[in-house]
Amino acid sequence: TQLLEQSPQFLSIQEGENLTVYCNSSSVFSSLQWYRQEPGEGPVLLVTVVTGGEVKKLKRLTFQFGDARKDSSLHITAAQPGDTGLYLCAGVENSGYALNFGKGTSLLVTP
Amino acid sequence: KAGVTQTPRYLIKTRGQQVTLSCSPISGHRSVSWYQQTPGQGLQFLFEYFSETQRNKGNFPGRFSGRQFSNSRSEMNVSTLELGDSALYLCASSRGTSGSWDTQYFGPGTRLTVL
Numbered sequence: 084t085q086l087l088e089q090s091p092q093f094l095s096i097q098e099g100e101n102l103t104v105y106c107n108s109s110s111v112f113s114s115l116q117w118y119r120q121e122p123g124e125g126p127v128l129l130v131t132v133v134t135g136g137e138v139k140k141l142k143r144l145t146f147q148f149g150d151a152r153k154d155s156s157l158h159i160t161a162a163q164p165g166d167t168g169l170y171l172c173a174g175v176e177n178s179g180y181a182l183n184f185g186k187g188t189s190l191l192v193t194p
Numbered sequence: 195k196a197g198v199t200q201t202p203r204y205l206i207k208t209r210g211q212q213v214t215l216s217c218s219p220i221s222g223h224r225s226v227s228w229y230q231q232t233p234g235q236g237l238q239f240l241f242e243y244f245s246e247t248q249r250n251k252g253n254f255p256g257r258f259s260g261r262q263f264s265n266s267r268s269e270m271n272v273s274t275l276e277l278g279d280s281a282l283y284l285c286a287s288s289r290g291t292s293g294s295w296d297t298q299y300f301g302p303g304t305r306l307t308v309l
Binding site: 085123124125126127128131171173180181182183184185186187 | 250
């Protein structure tokens with residue numbers, strides 16, 4: 084069973100559209116991270132959220148951590164082809180140490 | 195500052211063989227973690243080494259082992275390869291000293307194909 088469930092699994096949109104990716108769990112996390120992975124590369128950290136209800140913005144990307152620290156979302160405004168990639172959420176459970184990853188959302192933005 | 199490097203980038207092996215993968219962390223980083231990435235299971239934590247000691251271990255069979263050297267470089271070994279071991283193996287380095295989860299920097303991975 085996957086500790087972190089991401090949805091949707093695949094997303095294909097046109098340049099300029101908005102999108103939201105979700106990361107859900109029944110477990111409580113001390114922090115959640117979002118990564119982007121491009122083909123042939125390892126994941127690159129985008130953001131870490133640590134406080135329930137926290138919202139962080141990174142240019143056109145907005146990250147939110149749920150109040151109960153069990154879920155998170157990533158919203159991209161006016162997507163661009165350069166946003167194409169695999170978006171992964173990852174978190175450390177309150178009682179754990181290992182970084183648990185979701186299976187990812189594969190995003191394709193076409194011009 | 196050089197990033198995390200992994201060698202080799204690609205490997206093809208046959209069932210029953212063993213394989214050793216190498217990871218050189220960012221200079222100054224003492225923690226190296228290994229992950230297996232497959233389309234079906236996603237990224238799964240294998241183990242973490244810090245100062246030459248295995249500090250954490252995921253839920254993988256004993257065929258998967260690792261070690262870390264005094265210069266923080268790490269190797270991962272898989273013995274008696276199975277078809278299901280075909281995957282992208284990623285290593286990530288971090289300072290490992292904050293007491294909470296450090297930022298992990300991933301290498302490009304080693305793509306292992308088992309025939």
